[in-house]
Amino acid sequence: PFGFISMKVENNNAIITNLAILPSYRDKGVENLMVRVVLNHALDMGLENACVNIPFYKDFFCKLGFKEKGDFQIVKLREFFGE
DSSP states (O other): OOOOEEEEEEEEEEEEEEEEEOOOOOOOOHHHHHHHHHHHHHHTTTEEEEEEEEEGGGHHHHHHTEEEEEEEEEEEEEEHTTO
8 A cells, every 4th residue: 555545525526535645655646646536536426626625735736736715725627637
């Protein structure tokens, strides 16, 4: 194992609730891959948006294209995948 990610669904939105990567795997693209897999699943489920509030990864999610809105970072799933 190298880490885990979890998501829940509320009001037609994917909410990433946890993301943890072992230190030896950080900054090697693993975080990006894990987020993309989960968000692709959310898109396949017909969800429209994804949001996250994990302070440790705030900058990471902003670099992926999430926009800050209050305490959360939010992205439209179709825009995230360039659709």
